[in-house]
Amino acid sequence: MFAKIRDTEIFFDVEGCSVVVENNRTYTKPTAFLIHGGPGADHTGYKPTFSALTRRLQLVYFDHRGQGRSKRGAKETYTLDNNVEDMEALRQYLGLDKIVVIGTSYGGMVGLSYAIRYPQNVSHLIIIVSTASYKFLERAKQILAERGTEAQNLIAQRLWDGNFENEEQLRDYFKILAPMYSLKHDPNTSVKVWDNKILSIDAINEAFGGFLRTYDVRDQLYKITAPTLVIGGRHDWICAPEFSEEIASCIKNADLRIFENSSHLIRADEPEALFDAINGFLVYKN
Template sequence: MRARIRDTEIYFDIEGLGLVKQGARLRSQPAVFLIHGGPGADHTSYKPSFSPLSQKMQLIYFDHRGQGRSARGDRETYTLENNVEDLEALRQYLGLDRIVVLGSSYGGMVALSYAVRYPQHVSHLIVIATVASYRFLKRAQENLAAWGTPAQQQIAQRLWDGTFENEEQLREYFQVMAPMYSLTYDPNSDRSAWDETILSPDAINVAFGGFLRSYDVLDRLHTIQAPTLVIGGRHDWICPPEFSEEIAKAIPNADLRIFENSGHSIRADEPEALRDAIAGFLVYKS
């Protein structure tokens, strides 16, 4: 499905019912916006990891502008600011009031920024393997220097510089770096999922070569009042767990969970435990 919003067209998909029969009554299920990472990837890596949650909530997937199946446009518009405003426009387009905002990695940065700007429309906030400021870049480079192979260190320079020339180079980056992102990565079983992902080098170049170098919402997180769950992976190289701890400390009454057997891709390393944590949090905090 596609929504013409603001100055672009956003692809979205919905899994699960908004209303379910409970005895003689209809019960509303929470609407959860799942914000994908990258930037430069798409929403498909969230399927089927999060699909079982659709039995308890309505899942709304979408691709950021210029990424996945959403419309391409001027690369200079591929910004965090526009990703936040596109999310708000999509909420309005779907006629929803208060929503659950769930973002992982870069999607978590969008989620935090949205919750700061539109707190009245956030019923719950869930951020996974993410950060609140640009300071993660230096720490990630230090971790890669300590843990990565020479090939991984070399190919990651394209990430730090924002110089991917085409989709093939970006796909090669994710293939070489896959063992750094997931502790359970299996090249024989996991590669097909990446083959289905639509990649956008322009989006990741604009982010890492530009706005992520000054991104910082840490000093505004104290304004978030929605029940918040912060999840980190103990072995995450690019968004290390100390940044999850920092976020949880800054948001009033936030819950913090560190997954001990996960890298950056918690949904790949501990998928069932991740789903249980999300479902349990939404039930307990509702």
């Protein structure tokens, strides 16, 4: 499905009912926006793993402008600010009131920025393996230099420079770095996941070669008013756990969970524990 909003068209998909009839009782589930990472990837990284949340939430997946199935446009418009405003426009397009915001990695940066700008529209905020500032870049380079192979460091230079030349290079990046992203990396399955992904080199180049180098919302996190859960992975190389700790320390009464047996892809490394934490948070904070 496509929403014609602002100056673009955003692809979105909905999973799960909003209005539920159960045992002669009718009730409405909260709606959650799932914000994908990258930039340069798409929403399908959440599927089918996050379907488990439909027991409690209606899920809205979407692709950022210029990414996945969403409309391509001028690469200069592929900014975090536009991602935030597109998200708000999509909320209005769908006629929703407050939403649950779930953002992973870069999606967490969008989620934090959205909750800062539109606190009145967020019922709950869940930030997974993310960061509130550009400081993660130098730390990630340091960790990769310590833990990574020569091949991993070599192709990662394209990420740091924001100069992927084609989709195949970006696909190779994700395949070569796959063991760094998940402790349960399986070369027979994990690498093949990237064969059918819709990738956008313009989106990732604009981010890592541009605005992520100055991104910093640390001094605005106090504006977030929704109950907040911050989740990090102990072995995460690109959004190291200290950045999750920093986010939680700057948001009033935020809950912090560091998963001891996970890298960046907690949904692959500890999926059951992840959903237990999210479900428990949603129940406790309601």
